[in-house]
Amino acid sequence: MLAAAGALRPGYQRSPSRVRDAKEAMLREFARVQNPQEVREDAGSGDGLDEPELHREEIELPDGAQLVLTDIEDITPERAEKTAARIARILNTRERDRQS
DSSP: OHHHHHHTSTTOOOOHHHHHHHHHHHHHHHHHHHSOOOOOTTTTOSSSOSSOOOEEEEEEOTTSOEEEEEESSOOOHHHHHHHHHHHHHHHHHHHHHHHO
């Protein structure tokens, strides 16, 4: 819209290369829409990603809150403890912020 408004000012000249590029882009997009890619009947199957295994770990935090970790990777006890400590630290910081 701004380009169209700019075109109304006196002495404005369109750049032939920009006009050509815009026209080619428009024609490419039109051709792409008119000729969609073929879709395979078995698309998405056999790639091993149909149903990834989800790992879930429930952890009790010190203040009685419950933390549920879910990931497609294995959740090791060390990783669970580290995450629980980080969340507990965040919760404690928020409580101190509210009391200030």
